[in-house]
Amino acid sequence: MEDISLQSRIDVLSEEQVMIQDSAVAFIAQDEELKKVRESRFTQPGYDAQTWAEMAEAGWLGFLVPEEYDGIGLSFSDLSLVLIQLGKGLVPAPFSATAVLAARTIVKSDNESFKKARLPALISGEWKPAIAWQEARATLDVKAEKVTCADGKLNGQKLFVPDAGGADAFIVSAASSEGTVLYMIEKDASGLSIEYAQRVDGGFYATLTFDNVVAGEEVASAAVAEQALASALDEARVAASAELLGVMTRALEITVDYLTQRVQFDKPIGSFQSLQHKAVDLFVLSEISRSVLLQTTALFDGDASDKERAIAASQLKSRCGDAALQITKDAIQLHGGIGYTDECNIGLYLKKAMYLSSLWGNPTAHRGRYASLVL
């Protein structure tokens, strides 16, 4: 499918970036019809092991991990090129959750031996941790309250853990006497129960309930845990936004193509001016989103403060969340009846947008944070 973005018209990529983008384009081209995506819907873990192995092989899982832990140590600008393609291909593997949120939380933590032991395993694809931090709907606050750790035992409940099904272990934030601490909890730990709920996009959310679960290794002490988590989450929000950009641009590409093919009243429907204007509005929206993404990844690649990053992440996540929903909704409208079927791929884009735009804070939550930090 032809790229309709302004990238080739007005942006400049380095040679290395072109290579990264090309390999990601080739990667998703393997499932252009989304057959694999459909097959893995509503089945655990929601993606196939081979996909994960290929991503590891491509080195993508180590993009944001420093070389001392076997990573590649590339930039957010580089990584976003991959993430946009993953969004376009609706690749269900938990890339942002594992290779960004989990990897970066660990990188920012203060247990050196844990990093040395685990990060290489994460990067090679052998070990997949999932971060369990959220305790309420629509919150961005990482301070643990409902899950507690006392006398070496965890109790309480974590919500909305994405992609827990394929995870080998959880990194759980818990309120200890010293403050929020991150612990590793094996998936089969006694006293841990996992309840899965199907998401519209075909993946799963998990609710983790801890009933006197023995605390595993301390991943981050109270001195750094909240900051590590908050900062990694902002990076994960950038990653999810890049995926959202991929979702919206591919949805638009598919729709523009449909407008060219579909004939009513003896003309391609794309010849009707009202639909042309609609398509143009959506295009503008997607390029505004891309502009914010480029600005934000550059900021994350520099030495901005945590606060500046939080502001930028919220600006980006609210824009991309809203834009992806708007574009995918209108894409369905422009498809007419066929757009409202499960058979037609365009609906899969809407559902992915529904998931990603609410993940790690929906647009309203992010505008709220933006206002409180900026105004």
Added chain:
Amino acid sequence: MTDYNAMADGDFRKMLCDWLVESYPDELRFPAERMHWDQCGDWYLTLAKKGWLAPGWPAEHGGMGLDANKLLILMEEFEGYGVGRTPDQGMTMIGPLLIQYGTEEQRQHYLPKILNGENIWCQGYSEPGAGSDLASLRTAAVRDGDEYVVNGHKIWTTLAMDANMIFTLVRTNKEGKKQQGITFLLIPLDTPGITVRGIDNLGMHDEFAEVFFDDVRVPVANVVGKENDGWTIAKALLGHERIFIGSPKMASLAMNRLKALAESAGMFEDPLFVERYTVLKLEIEDLSAAYMRFVEVLKRGGKIGAEVSMLKIWNTETQQRITDLMLDVAGENCGVSDAIPAGDTAVSAPGEFIGARPTTIYGGSNEIQRNILAKAVLKLPS
């Protein structure tokens, strides 16, 4: 026979409300999806027995004969209580059509069967190549003695799998203007040669279907109106459909759900939410005012024309904005069956959001409604 129109509004409301509490199954309140016959058949028959299945039909044909005002009250009470839609195309579409255009014989044959639940109807207009451009339809009916032989393919037929009758538009003449060779034909779905295949919608629910016709023989007596005159009739029926889609009913049903959801999430504490909620609330209140204005026309015995499109646009787009806000309130809850307990029901925000998508597509898409208003009302040049 009760003259409902003579009742005081309050008494009428109370009568409906009491009866709903007594008769409407609790488990069917605020259903998330269109109900299939196996879920709502009993309720349909309960309504039928009570004589309240067809509130808008004249009493002489077995309806309640409600005037516009009482009809609106009935809708309000039903939606407020969370009464789900039954397969109602018999009542809302083909019934009124037969009352207007059918022969005496057709009326006597079909109307009672709608009212007693024997015939469940579906609407077979759209085809894969004929949606917005309905007049380009190609399903052909070729005369053979006292019968037509029908071949073709209808699609997006809502609840065809639950129906035993389909009213169709078929092509009986390929010459001349495409609108002129179309005939309105009633076809029993158990006629040999018909295949119905359910299609899963975006909510992964098989609410619509495709219907294939392969040498299907239909008596000529099943034509409504005259051969090749189906377009005029269909257009009249679309008028009916549009005022139905234009009624504030669907949007206020969505609003009730938003309210329940927001209450359970404590959102009314949040002034930002209250503002957004109030905007939507007033969109519906204002729509009601417009709707009543149109209904008054009918009450006076007048005719409603192209202008009715404005109701559909406003109603459906409001409904979609309501479900946008629901999704927002639901936060991370984007589950397939995330029904959040809300008051004495449960609301699935993602389900509502997805379910609101087609309202701007069916019954003539909103783009088509705008075209109609631009041409027929504003008289803009083409």
